[in-house]
Amino acid sequence: MDDSPTRGRPPSWRSTRQRAAVLRALRDSPDFVSANDLHAGLTASGANVGLTTVYRTLRMLERTGHVDVVRERTGERLYRPRPADGHRHYLVCRRCGLSRPVDSETVEHWADSVAAATGFTEVEHTLELTGVCGHCRSQSVPPQR
Amino acid sequence: MDDSPTRGRPPSWRSTRQRAAVLRALRDSPDFVSANDLHAGLTASGANVGLTTVYRTLRMLERTGHVDVVRERTGERLYRPRPADGHRHYLVCRRCGLSRPVDSETVEHWADSVAAATGFTEVEHTLELTGVCGHCRSQSVPPQR
DNA sequence: TTCGTTGCAAAAGGTTTGCATACCA
C-alpha cells in the first residue's frame, strides 16, 4: 500500500510543501482528526497551508485508500492514516478521543455472508464503535466533542 | 419501548397537529427518509409544517430512541421508525434507497465482547451496510443520492 | 514553459437557534 494502488490513482502527484505538511501532521496525530484540527495545528506550527488544501489533500487520500474515515455525530469527518494491511475498525473514546483498532474479523465475515444471502452486490460496510475508556472513566473527563 | 423509556424523555409531550403529521409521514415511508423528504411530502400533501418543526421532532424522536438514524455519504441524516424490539441494522441500496433489516445478532455479540475486552464502558455501535439490490443491478438504475 | 496546485472568497448544503406569535392543556 505504499505507492501503487490499482484504482482511483490520480494520473500525477506533484510533491509540494503543503502536501508534505498535511501528511506529516496526519501521521503525527495519534488519533482521528478533523480537517479543521489539522489546519489549526499546521497554522499553529507555522506551516502556512490553506484550509482548502487540507480538504483537497484529505479527499485525495480518501479516494486512494490511504486514510480511514469516520463520522462524528454532527456529520464532521475524522481522518486517520490507514495501516498497511487494509481497513480497520476502531473503538473511539467519546471523552478524550483515544482510539484503538479492534479485531473485526467476525464482522467482516458476517458482512460477507449478508452480502451473499441478500442478493445485494457491491456491499460495503461502515462500523463505528464508541465508548468511554478506562482512563476517562476514572478521571471523569468531560465530553470533548 | 412503546412509551416509557427511562432516560432522555422530555418532561412533557404536547400533542399537536404538526407532530402528528410528522409521525404519520414517517410511518408511511417504507424506507429511510431525510428531514427534507418528509417536509417536501408534508407540504405536497397539504399539511403545513415548518422544516424547523420537522427537524425538532426528528431530534426528539432520536433522543428518545424512537427512530434509527443512518448517515448518508454527504453527512445528511436519514430516519426510520425503530421496530418495537430494539435497534436494527439495515442494508440499504445505494441506487434506489430500498432498505431491508438484516439479522445482526453476530455483530451485537461481537460488540459486547469487544466492550468487555477493552476496558471501555458504555460502548455503542453504529453499523451501516450499503450495496446494490438485485432489481437495480438488472435495471441499471442510476445512483439516487 | 506547462499544467497541476494553491488559496482566497464565496457558494452550497444540511442543521440549529433567536424571537415573536400561536396554541394545547
Place this chain on the structure above:
DNA sequence: TGGTATGCAAACCTTTTGCAACGAA
C-alpha cells in the same frame, strides 16, 4: 392563563467550487 410548540429568517458549520496567481518538473 401559563408555558410549550411553531415558524420565519438568520446564524452556523463543514465541505466544495470558481478563478487568478503560483510553482514544480
